[in-house]
Amino acid sequence: MKTTYYAAILIVWLLTFYSCKEEKIQETPQEVMVEVKPKPVIKYGFNFDKYKVINDTIKSGESFGIILDRHHVFYPKINQISTTIKDTFDVRKVRAGKPYTILATKDTLEKAQIFIYKHNRIESTIINFQDSVISAYKYKKQVKFVEREIAGRVIDNFSNAIDTLGYSPILAYKVADIYSWTVDFYRLQKDDTFKLIFEQKFIEDSIPVGYGNIKAAVFNHKGKELYAYHYLADSIKGIPEYYDDEAGLLRRQFLKSPIKFRYRISSRYNLRRRIKLYGNRVRPHKGTDFAAPYGTPIMTTASGTVVESARRGGNGNYVKVRHNGTYSTQYLHMKRRKVRVGDFVQQGDIIGWVGLTGNTSGPHVCYRFWKNGRQVDPFREKLPTAKPMVDSLRPKYYEFIAPLKKQLDSIPYPEIEAVLEEIIKEKETNEESEEIIAKP
Known part of the structure; x- marks a missing residue:
């Protein structure tokens, strides 16, 4: 009887012990420490964490050799690099103002290993000379x-x-x-x-x-x-x-102006114009004057071949372009010319810059237009257009633009009226406040 009694007590004690132990384990779970390693900085295909990274901009008068010499690459090695990569990258063409990155060793010497020349924010040339093999290649960011x-x-x-x-x-x-x-x-x-x-x-x-x-x-x-x-x-x-929406080509044979922005027509084609520079006498003005800031780019209004590029008399620096057997254009009073006789220029190409050369009282380009060897007013001429879309292609085109037109038409205009009203109210409030302050 006693044996049964003690056995029952032992069972109860064991159950109590293990349940308490389980509760204790649940109350104090073990914490597992996990070391999180930072991700390596990968740029231009290199792990930047392995190098001393030097970002700089090419200064005026600096060359590729001067930059590398400053970063402990000696001239025999520089000459070897320049010769090896000349077919890929001409080191003589590095330009002041261009940013670059040097990846150097992390020791006290900080010797350059890789030179990254940034043409723009997307394209770069990478010159790798950290090993015995020297290489140069183009890199383009995604x-x-x-x-x-x-x-x-x-x-x-x-x-x-x-x-x-x-x-x-x-x-x-x-x-x-x-x-x-x-x-x-x-x-x-x-x-x-x-x-x-x-x-x-x-x-x-x-x-x-x-x-x-x-x-x-x-x-x-x-x-x-x-x-x-x-x-x-x-x-x-x-x-x-x-x-356009009727399959008409927007491009025309001639641009409306040789200046893209920031100009005004200061004088039009006028065969009875009086010119101050010539004593206010009547002298035909066979061109259209586009006044623009000094140095503004001048474009050729149509493709063609440069037949004259010179500085002469009242014309100053000028360029004349022959477009075909019928039409030619001329651009006068340039600050500087960009093209030479014989050059072929595409419509919109820059051929010079607005200046003050020749007989002129202010910066502008005098635009002259020839038709069959006679100067005419281009704004009164019915000029030829580019070839329209052929009829067989139109159905496919209309199908293509239908969703785009729907998308365009659904774009809402900004509610600027409310903004303008707010600006006007604020201005009126400020004026009233100023009047109150001004009263004695």
Whole structure:
């Protein structure tokens, strides 16, 4: 009987002991320490953690040799590097203002091992001389394209309208290129509106590096909607063009102006104009004067061959381009010429810069236009257009632009009226406050 009694007590004690032990284990779980190692910094294909990283910019007067010598690479080695990589990269062409990165040893000497020359934020040339084998190659960062939609209204000028929306003037220039045959951007009217669908480029996911194609656009100018769609109609040439909503090519044989932005027409073609420089006598003005800031780039308005490039008399520095057997154009009073006789220039190429050479009272380019050897007013001429899209391609084109047009039309305009009203109210409030303060 006693044996049974003691056995029962032992069982109860054992059960109590193990349950308490289990509870104790649950109350105080063991902590496991895990060491988290930082991820290595990988850039341009190298582990930057293994090097002393030196970022700098090429100064005026510095050369590739001077930079490497400062980082403990001696001239026999520099000459060997320059000779080995000359077919890939000419070290004599490094330019002041360009950023570069040197990967050097982590010892006290900090001797350069790798030189990264940055052409721009996307493209670089990497020169690796850390081993006995010297190499140079191009490196391009991965670019991400993000589609954007914007709509805006012109208050004073188009460039400011783009800036107000948070985008750079480069985007304004790209739009101006599309409409350069049909819209005079200097003569945009207040309350002209626009909508754009375009690509913005990024590196490292968040750093903007410019813009890709403008896929579609519409400009409401003088009450007329001007659509533009980026489309490859000629698969043989492989060059996309911009067409309107009726499959008409926006490109024309001649641009409307040899100046892209920031100009005004200070004097038009006028055979009865009086000129102060010639004693206010009547002297025919057979050109159109585009006044612009000194040094503004001058473009050729159509493709052709340079037949004159000289400095002579009242013309000053000038260039003349022959476009075909019918048309030629001339550009006078340049600060400096960029092209020589015999050069072939594409429409929109820069051929010189606005100056004050020759007979001129202010910086401008006198644009002269020849038709069949006679100077005429280009703004009164019915100039030839580029070849339209062939009829067989139109159905496919209309199918392509249908969703883009729907997308464009659905982009809302910013409610700037409310913003303008707020600005006006704030101005009126400030004026009232000033009047109260001014009262005795």
